[in-house]
Amino acid sequence: MIEFINVEKVYPNGTKALENINLKIDQGEFVAVIGLSGAGKSTLIRCINRMHDITDGKLYVDETNVSNLKGKQIRRFRRRIGMIFQSFNLVTRTTVLKNVLVSFVPDNPLWRKITGLYTQEQKRKALEALDKVGILDKAYVRVDQLSGGQQQRVALARTLAQNPDIILADEPIASLDPVTSKLVMDDFKRINQELNISVIMNIHHVEVALEYADRIIGIRKGEVVFDGESAKVTDEILHEIYSGNIEELKAALEESHAHV
Structure with a gap:
């Protein structure tokens, strides 16, 4: 379980990114975080794995006070939390399989890190992860020969290989075409349901968020103005979230129509 208690985040330049955040997210939930650009969506999810430190309040993941973690504790903690970025963060000049195997590097002894050698068990787990996202046949293909959607699925497989409890996704379909976006979102939904992995996703496409x-x-402006079931989101609620910025709301909805 993830719990925010009166969490605030103020950046060194004085910008208040999060204010009075109180949330509980249970294991196995699929949560979409929506709002205007700059509202604090990315900051919210990046606090969960300590990519950003909170300024005030408390943040717990399974009763662990995230702010109290130091050094190796943070690295161990992050093993349980997968992170998917819009930019994929892959090494494009090497194979798909090698990119997935990278997830095992933190656990390997120094000699394996230096030689780049992995165990048979690690290779098996990497291939299983590729199979779960439907690109096992691309295991020995160089990443730069793949489409954007295939690359995002490699990133997802790399995360799955570390056997996480939680997956954080920061605009995972922002740079993908509509057909590929649906395939990637289907992967997230299936993984969430079949493996009971919590998915917390910052997403710009409103109707995609509502569908999945x-x-x-x-x-809105660093504060939670709505928290509830997707089915209960009305036009009035969307107007409140988007703070009367009809143009950005329309743009998000239009992009969504293109992605569903």
Whole structure:
């Protein structure tokens, strides 16, 4: 379980990114975080794995106070939390399989890190992860020969190989075409349901969020202005989340129509 208690985040330049955040997210939930650009969506999910430190309040993941972790504790903690970025973060000049095997590097002894050698068990787990996202046949293909959607699935497989409890996704379909976006979102939904992995996704496409997520968290100016079931999101609620910025709301909805 993830729990935010009166969490605030203020950047060194004085910008208040999060204010008075109180949330509980249970294991196995699929949560979409929506809102205007700059509302604090990315900051919210990046606090969960300590990519950003909170300024005030408390943040717990399974009763662990995230702010208290130091050094190796943070690295161990992050093993349980997968992170998917819009930019994929892959090494494009090497094979798909090698990119997935990278997830095992933190656990390997120094000699394996230096030689780049992995165990048979690690290779098996990497291939299983590729199979789960439907690209096992691309295992020995160089990443730079793949489409954007295939690359995002490699990133997802790399995350699955580390056997996480939670997957954080920061705009995972922002740079993908509509057909590929649907395939990637289907992967997230299937993984969430079959493996009971919590998915917390920052997403710009409103209708995609409503279609795939069980729960919507609406952020406006760093504060939660809506938290509830996707089915209960009305036009009035969307107007409140988007703070009367009709143009950005229309753009998000239009992009969504293109992606569903």
